Amino acid sequence: MLKGNLTCEDISRLIIPYIDDKLTTNKRNRVAMHLRNCPFCMEKYRIIKTLLDSIKNKHLERAKKFRQYRLLSAYCDNEVSSHTKEKIESSLALSCELVQRTLKINSLRKALNQTFENKFANLELGLEKKVIERLKNENIFYKIRKFFLP
Amino acid sequence: MKYNLKNNNLDELISLAQKGDMEALEEIIRRQQKNVFATLYYLDAKPDEIMDLTQEILFKVAKNIKKLKNPRTFKSWLNQIIINQFYDTLRKKQKTIKKVCLDNDEEKIKFEIPDFASNPYQRIIDKELEKAIKNSIHKLPDPFKAAIIMRELQGLSYEEIARATNSNIGTVKSRIARARLKLQEYLKPYIS
Numbered sequence: 216m217l218k219g220n221l222t223c224e225d226i227s228r229l230i231i232p233y234i235d236d237k238l239t240t241n242k243r244n245r246v247a248m249h250l251r252n253c254p255f256c257m258e259k260y261r262i263i264k265t266l267l268d269s270i271k272n273k274h275l276e277r278a279k280k281f282r283q284y285r286l287l288s289a290y291c292d293n294e295v296s297s298h299t300k301e302k303i304e305s306s307l308a309l310s311c312e313l314v315q316r317t318l319k320i321n322s323l324r325k326a327l328n329q330t331f332e333n334k335f336a337n338l339e340l341g342l343e344k345k346v347i348e349r350l351k352n353e354n355i356f357y358k359i360r361k362f363f364l365p
Numbered sequence: 366m367k368y369n370l371k372n373n374n375l376d377e378l379i380s381l382a383q384k385g386d387m388e389a390l391e392e393i394i395r396r397q398q399k400n401v402f403a404t405l406y407y408l409d410a411k412p413d414e415i416m417d418l419t420q421e422i423l424f425k426v427a428k429n430i431k432k433l434k435n436p437r438t439f440k441s442w443l444n445q446i447i448i449n450q451f452y453d454t455l456r457k458k459q460k461t462i463k464k465v466c467l468d469n470d471e472e473k474i475k476f477e478i479p480d481f482a483s484n485p486y487q488r489i490i491d492k493e494l495e496k497a498i499k500n501s502i503h504k505l506p507d508p509f510k511a512a513i514i515m516r517e518l519q520g521l522s523y524e525e526i527a528r529a530t531n532s533n534i535g536t537v538k539s540r541i542a543r544a545r546l547k548l549q550e551y552l553k554p555y556i557s
């Protein structure tokens with residue numbers, strides 16, 4: 216298979232592994248050679264390469280943005296090392312966008328905390344007596360059973 | 366109460382309870398019940414089951430307190446019990462639902478916790494926000510939901526959450542961040 220010159224059909228199959236650098240040196244060289252000599256495949260290669268690059272960049276961008284958000288989120292919870300904290304604080308001094316993002320996290324936290332607090336502030340469940348009662352009854356039951364069934 | 370336990374901190378109460386002091390145990394239950402109830406509420410426990418479930422969890426705490434090795438890990442331990450009990454019940458119920466009923470239009474029981482904000486206008490606004498928050502939390506995927514509840518409702522540290530959910534701190538960090546991103550999106554109309 217793939218002896219001699221590669222056909223345009225071979226190239227369609229190999230173009231993505233070629234872009235991802237998943238081919239052996241020998242195959243890679245042969246694909247490159249075909250591309251140099253075939254404007255049709257070259258054009259195809261350019262289009263696919265641009266598309267894949269932009270997808271990859273979007274992924275990287277998103278991942279980077281999330282990493283930053285994750286760090287800010289931990290910072291708001293006071294769950295970062297003092298070294299990281301210092302670094303974040305000096306970035307905050309330089310970037311309005313970061314400050315905005317931090318403020319948003321904090322307003323979410325405030326809304327949640329206040330809501331939780333108000334919601335249950337006056338809730339009286341009074342379960343403690345029931346639970347203790349049940350535990351005592353169970354203990355008595357076990358003692359009786361132990362006594363009769365050694 | 367024979368003597369006043371109200372001023373004892375949780376660690377002290379736990380070590381008393383582990384020595385068999387029933388009054389200390391009762392005080393622990395008294396302090397934790399609201400937490401348990403609120404956690405179940407935001408985990409989306411069914412209204413007609415939430416009280417039973419709360420009681421069951423508190424009973425497990427009372428019964429097993431002697432098995433807790435380090436009182437410092439009480440919060441993680443409690444949350445482990447909450448989560449296990451909650452998802453166990455859910456799983457069992459899903460099984461029985463599949464078996465029993467296809468067309469059971471069971472009556473939905475209305476369930477509202479009365480709120481006590483003093484100003485009536487503020488009360489309406491709070492109520493809207495509360496509903497939106499509750500619905501948004503219910504929409505979160507399970508691991509995000511549990512993590513954000515433990516963090517924001519109960520104030521657990523990342524380490525405590527990691528211990529309760531059997532995961533590492535990095536995962537907890539990510540889950541909380543993801544939960545926050547989602548909540549920010551869902552609650553955009555309510556939070557500036």
Ligand SMILES: [Zn+2]
Pocket residue numbers: 222223226249253255256257
């Ligand atoms: Zn070609």
